Amino acid sequence: MPDNVTGGFEHLLLLTGTFGILLALLWLIKGKDRRRGGRTTSATLTTTTTPQATPAASNWWSALSKTRVKFTTFTHATEISALREQLEEACLISDLGVSNTQEVLDQIPWADLVSLPENEKIRKAKTSLVSLMTPWLKMPEQQWPQIRNGEPCVIWFVGVNGVGKTTSIAKFAQELISKGHSVMLAAGDTFRAAAGEQLETWADRLGITCIKGQAGADSSAVLFDAIQSAKSKNIQFLLCDSAGRLHNQGQLMEALSKNKRVMDKALPNAPHEILLVLDAHTGQNMISQAEHFLNAVNVTGLFLTKLDGTARGGAVVAVARKTGLPIRRLGLGESAQDLTPFEPAPFVNALVGIES
Numbered sequence: 001m002p003d004n005v006t007g008g009f010e011h012l013l014l015l016t017g018t019f020g021i022l023l024a025l026l027w028l029i030k031g032k033d034r035r036r037g038g039r040t041t042s043a044t045l046t047t048t049t050t051p052q053a054t055p056a057a058s059n060w061w062s063a064l065s066k067t068r069v070k071f072t073t074f075t076h077a078t079e080i081s082a083l084r085e086q087l088e089e090a091c092l093i094s095d096l097g098v099s100n101t102q103e104v105l106d107q108i109p110w111a112d113l114v115s116l117p118e119n120e121k122i123r124k125a126k127t128s129l130v131s132l133m134t135p136w137l138k139m140p141e142q143q144w145p146q147i148r149n150g151e152p153c154v155i156w157f158v159g160v161n162g163v164g165k166t167t168s169i170a171k172f173a174q175e176l177i178s179k180g181h182s183v184m185l186a187a188g189d190t191f192r193a194a195a196g197e198q199l200e201t202w203a204d205r206l207g208i209t210c211i212k213g214q215a216g217a218d219s220s221a222v223l224f225d226a227i228q229s230a231k232s233k234n235i236q237f238l239l240c241d242s243a244g245r246l247h248n249q250g251q252l253m254e255a256l257s258k259n260k261r262v263m264d265k266a267l268p269n270a271p272h273e274i275l276l277v278l279d280a281h282t283g284q285n286m287i288s289q290a291e292h293f294l295n296a297v298n299v300t301g302l303f304l305t306k307l308d309g310t311a312r313g314g315a316v317v318a319v320a321r322k323t324g325l326p327i328r329r330l331g332l333g334e335s336a337q338d339l340t341p342f343e344p345a346p347f348v349n350a351l352v353g354i355e356s
């Protein structure tokens, strides 16, 4: 064999060998990581990535990963004062609010933690946090919403523009349909151009009827017609959209009050549920939005959207506590399946990083 050919062959062997060793090393490192369950470990990090018992809880676990960062990264936590300071920072950054944060920090039994090893101190402090915050959240009923005898259950979605009202209606319609219920939609937002078409597109995808008026039509008239139609077709659930913005906020609240009066005329006691949709990304701002809507209409529950990727999960706890309303569903993405019921304890556990 000529020299240059042998040289080239040896070179190739050397390259293949080196590449092989690199691959083996990589495989070993990955294997170690896999055996550790993918956990990131360091002297100061106690983060875990283990999914939770129920599918909903495992979704929150990943949705709340940004909020959780501060609750899972502690340095020099052997010192109670350092742990307290960092826990305070984590609560504030999660947008739990100043007074809620002070309240929980004042109630954690710090003296009992002094003699514990660092990891135990952290775990116990977080466990106390969970047991203090969980009772702030209303436990939603399993059987919700209730089917009404001989008339449609009218559910109305309200909230400022862009929070996810229309998308939440579509997601919730999909949930009800999958449980075998009959559902109809009402395009109660006649103000924003194309709002009706947006809801109609969802209705087409879901294979259900959407009652909609002309753009600029009286939204109360659309809602009235939709209720009449749902009654005549024996529909179980009528999900109604609303405008998120009119010329100004006063007009919006007035229009909502009128909508409500007209719905009650079409069917006494309708709407049976008024759900306030709030965007979790807006943090404490959700509280002032809630105050405005609660003043105008008797909101019966909350739908919290865009939980996926928010770093302000603490504000979810804050707004639920402040309003005293049950969180009916959480939105975890833009597709029709991205909706989960709410459970207080697993949610708060996921928020602070305690595996349940």
Ligand SMILES: Nc1nc2c(ncn2[C@@H]2O[C@H](COP(=O)(O)OP(=O)(O)OP(=O)(O)O)[C@@H](O)[C@H]2O)c(=O)[nH]1
Pocket: 159, 160, 161, 162, 163, 164, 165, 166, 167, 168, 189, 192, 195, 243, 244, 245, 305, 306, 307, 308, 330, 331, 332, 333, 334, 338
């Ligand atoms: N990531 C994420 N996006 C969402 C979620 N819910 C809604 N969105 C998105 O938020 C945007 C606004 O949603 P809409 O449903 O149109 O909001 P709206 O409240 O009806 O808005 P208006 O009709 O303008 O008042 C859309 O791009 C949705 O896809 C959610 O849970 N997660």
Ligand SMILES: [Mg+2]
Pocket: 165, 166, 167, 189, 195, 241
């Ligand atoms: Mg809309």
